[in-house]
Amino acid sequence: MTGDPTRIAVFSGKGGTGKTTLVASLVRLAGRVVAVDCDVDAANLALLVPGEDGPPTPFVAGEKARIDPDACLGCGECADACSFGAVVPDAGVYRVRQVFCEGCRACGLACPTGAIRYEPDTAGTWRVRRTPEGWLVHARLGIAQDNSGKLVSEVRKAADRIAAEEGIGLVLIDGPPGVGCPVHAAIGGVDLALVVAEPTPAGHHDMERMLELARHFDIPAAVLINKHDLSPPGTRRIEETCARLGVPVLGRIPFDPAVPGRMAQGRTPLGGGGEVERSIREIHAALAERAAR
Amino acid sequence: MRIAFASGKGGTGKTMMATSVARVAGPGAAYVDADVEEPNGHLFLHPTVERETRFAVDLPEPVPDRCDGCRLCQQHCAFHAILVAGTRVLVFPELCHSCDVCVDVCPRDALAVGKMETGTVRLGDADGIFVVEGRLDVGQARATPLIGHVTRAAPPDADPVLIDCPPGTSCAAVSSVEGADLVVLVTEPTPFGLHDLELAAEMCRELGKPVAAVINRADLGDEAVRNWLAERGIPLLAEIPFDRGIAETYAAGGVVADRSVAVRRAAEAVLAHARRELS
Numbered sequence A: 001m002t003g004d005p006t007r008i009a010v011f012s013g014k015g016g017t018g019k020t021t022l023v024a025s026l027v028r029l030a031g032r033v034v035a036v037d038c039d040v041d042a043a044n045l046a047l048l049v050p051g052e053d054g055p056p057t058p059f060v061a062g063e064k065a066r067i068d069p070d071a072c073l074g075c076g077e078c079a080d081a082c083s084f085g086a087v088v089p090d091a092g093v094y095r096v097r098q099v100f101c102e103g104c105r106a107c108g109l110a111c112p113t114g115a116i117r118y119e120p121d122t123a124g125t126w127r128v129r130r131t132p133e134g135w136l137v138h139a140r141l142g143i144a145q146d147n148s149g150k151l152v153s154e155v156r157k158a159a160d161r162i163a164a165e166e167g168i169g170l171v172l173i174d175g176p177p178g179v180g181c182p183v184h185a186a187i188g189g190v191d192l193a194l195v196v197a198e199p200t201p202a203g204h205h206d207m208e209r210m211l212e213l214a215r216h217f218d219i220p221a222a223v224l225i226n227k228h229d230l231s232p233p234g235t236r237r238i239e240e241t242c243a244r245l246g247v248p249v250l251g252r253i254p255f256d257p258a259v260p261g262r263m264a265q266g267r268t269p270l271g272g273g274g275e276v277e278r279s280i281r282e283i284h285a286a287l288a289e290r291a292a293r
Numbered sequence B: 001m002r003i004a005f006a007s008g009k010g011g012t013g014k015t016m017m018a019t020s021v022a023r024v025a026g027p028g029a030a031y032v033d034a035d036v037e038e039p040n041g042h043l044f045l046h047p048t049v050e051r052e053t054r055f056a057v058d059l060p061e062p063v064p065d066r067c068d069g070c071r072l073c074q075q076h077c078a079f080h081a082i083l084v085a086g087t088r089v090l091v092f093p094e095l096c097h098s099c100d101v102c103v104d105v106c107p108r109d110a111l112a113v114g115k116m117e118t119g120t121v122r123l124g125d126a127d128g129i130f131v132v133e134g135r136l137d138v139g140q141a142r143a144t145p146l147i148g149h150v151t152r153a154a155p156p157d158a159d160p161v162l163i164d165c166p167p168g169t170s171c172a173a174v175s176s177v178e179g180a181d182l183v184v185l186v187t188e189p190t191p192f193g194l195h196d197l198e199l200a201a202e203m204c205r206e207l208g209k210p211v212a213a214v215i216n217r218a219d220l221g222d223e224a225v226r227n228w229l230a231e232r233g234i235p236l237l238a239e240i241p242f243d244r245g246i247a248e249t250y251a252a253g254g255v256v257a258d259r260s261v262a263v264r265r266a267a268e269a270v271l272a273h274a275r276r277e278l279s
Ligand code: SF4
Pocket: A064, A065, A081, A082, A083, A084, A085, A086, A087, A096, A100, A101, A102, A103, A104, A105, A106, A107, A108, B099
């Protein structure tokens, strides 16, 4: 395999649409693949993709301010300077609420006594897992971090590196929810954004926003409809929207109440032999065909 | 009384619960859609929009002919959002955190505090329920300032205020629960649900917020979530079984408490718990 791998990213707007279950199944079917869990805020893919984890790599991003209480005069200049409300009075002096600090250093510029220090902030960790046939890169963002976009970029780089070193032709990205900063980092430069939509008004709305974002970044998109049988009219409306936007609908997955039970045992729908499995296999075949083109 | 509805992962039923509690609380309550990346509450409450305003964050704006190329702003910007080329100041809006440090350090007042619109705030009414919605413009990266704004946009006499939070535990989720008196974690009894519930509970602990839980689709999964809640002493306020009728009401775009007895009871239990704990 020479050149760039094919990169497919799976998104779902709000999440909870069976996206991770689908990605885990596609990982199994694809075999030699580098999977990346870019939902660094709620990284779940590792629960369904077994393997052996390598050591954690710390992810350092930005700084946090700390005020030395012994040097603080209690003047409050720092609190006025902070645009994020991170500095609060505390027992006659001032204190930085760490979760709200963005590390801009405005407080230090304002402090007349130099009582404020800045320390590098470990915003999370990431690891590489050896799966039966491929690799999984997964991360864990610390609580209250605003660096999810940077961590997504970091795990994607690690995945690309592994794909190049091992000569693997497919990178499969489990995308974060929403349409904000981590999603921008996850969608950049992919060959296909696969949007999983549910046939509800909320699902439809989320899908439209996600497709708008893909258009904004000029990324080709396709749609999968999950639980399509829960609302045939909702499914029809999704198909109409996709037809209007010229976005292909790559597959439909039915609702099966047995799927959460299998997940509870850490198993994907594969091997269950149901309709869900059949539709996922079809989707995998459709993706393989697209990639071959 | 301000109750936030949060969860580590999306799709657990936060919006269903927040809109249902709003309905059960009735006129005078406020529903705040703080999930500004994917605001969905309006699809269930169908509010009439009474006011719509644009929301903007600070963005430094170069003042023509003032820069002498000293680069102090560039050196001080912790986010690499400013580049000085000769005597031209370039600002990269997608990197800027609106801290205004550059404006403060410039000795020649060559930067002014300008504005950049990032989203829309809608105020409306749904049968006496005050509805606030924030909506981030697609293509904008930074949701946090808009979230902070909408969580404070309900009228001061609204009670209870029900905040529908974005999923996750990052800065966006933190700013949505910051002003809440109680956080209700909506979860489901699967390994994903448990994993994300642990993170969401840890976030609330770090913020010093009291928590309670509701389990949705309670019969599709295992016991691990219930056991974990019991171990932690987190009150379990209600369990909502999976019901195709709930899914269909949701699919049709209605407030689920209007159709499902289980969801209405769950909403009543949340409200009763909040009144007991917070009065
Ligand atoms: S570094 Fe910036 S965000 Fe952090 S406390 Fe100081 S002024 Fe506030």
